[in-house]
Amino acid sequence: MARLVRELMQQTGAAPSDCLGVGIGCPGTIDAISGRVIYSNNLAGRVDIPLAESIASALQLPVRISNDANYAALGECVAGAARGCRSAVLLTLGTGVGGGVVWDGKVFEGGPGGMELGHTLLRTGGEPCTCGRKGCVEAYCSATALIRDAARAARSQPQSRLNQLCGSDLSRMNGKIPFDAAQAGDPAAQEVIADYLHHLGEAVTDMVNIFRPEIVLLSGGICAQGAVLTEPLNRYVQEHAFAGRWLKTPPVCIAGLGADAGLIGAACLLDG
């Protein structure tokens, strides 16, 4: 990573004195204060490495580090769909469900191991989650969960369009097929999507009841669905959030920067 930064500096002709520092967004459990990566599935489980210190010593530049979803939320506030907002909650709907919170214009870190918004419950004793619990948001709202439920529906209803669209090979099921099949009027797919939206509505309502941010953002491949997601979600949240009758609820929107959100957020971090 340090070598890559040096190469980039050479390519752009930037001297170390031109750089405020290096911001690192990393998946998993980060201790932002000590700059350590404590635990990350994507870096072989328990690691506990002093990543910030290592990179700082190699480059002789200040380094700050946080969870990648935190930075994506910050990037969206600086230059994306939450531009101008001082607070936002971002949920990333991918293989898992990540969460990032910006409060008062800054990343809200929580303690190390916290801000795992995808690992809060929707249904105690429900679907098994990657974290070892049962019934977490991740187990219902990730793309993985949607694919699981679509494959189940296809298996139990072989005449469904869900089967046709993956050529009767359920290993080819993806997060787009159930939306396409539902749109084409397939009842099995419509049930899968209704369930998915219900669970996502509940998850977003929880985030609203906890933080009441100015905006809630969703990112990840599923968000290509746009208003198919956000219209029912906005209705759901207004109807179900605490005191939703009296208080306007924050808008639920699709994030705007894709994979750049984390880069922009990590770069901004050296500002504050």
Next chain:
Amino acid sequence: MARLVRELMQQTGAAPSDCLGVGIGCPGTIDAISGRVIYSNNLAGRVDIPLAESIASALQLPVRISNDANYAALGECVAGAARGCRSAVLLTLGTGVGGGVVWDGKVFEGGPGGMELGHTLLRTGGEPCTCGRKGCVEAYCSATALIRDAARAARSQPQSRLNQLCGSDLSRMNGKIPFDAAQAGDPAAQEVIADYLHHLGEAVTDMVNIFRPEIVLLSGGICAQGAVLTEPLNRYVQEHAFAGRWLKTPPVCIAGLGADAGLIGAACLLDG
């Protein structure tokens, strides 16, 4: 309220110049920035009154206002069971379930209508909650919920000690009887308590996964049970929290200041 403050100042011989100001802890949805009480069940629903401004103008003193559970959490950090902690989450287990969060030594307010930690889900579609949703923490972990479940068990198992202890008058069921009956070996009561502890364990695990505070505190009448609550809860959280295998989870303890916590917290608020 202003009259009461004036009387207290007279009784103690304090001049307005001796007072830093007035801190008000109020149940319900507070906008701490504008100082308005927006919504409170205990103040006739929707109120939207500028309480801070009214009291400030009557007393000619600065006024700050927040939700009462927030102040209780702050009070516990200053002078109670969380003394010395810079972060804490407090759940109040009473008629409902309130929540307060202290972060970096200060009340973390969230936006108006937020920090409703009792109105996050444990079971989508579950028991009806006072907020209109189904399956919230409040619908399983409040004293009201425990009493409901104990009365149900007593009704379906008339030979149970639960019935004996309330003289077969279920309107006399309270939050202590199911613990007493369980301790005396009554199977129906033991099941009620096991369920209650399971749900409370799930709720606290969620708070740990979201905030990862230094400590989690419980308050309310049920907390007279002491270690009967905290021992199983601490085991549950260590076992089920995110990365609990790798990271020590925060201790779950009983709050120390009772009803004084909110008073102390509200007084401290003028400090920051």
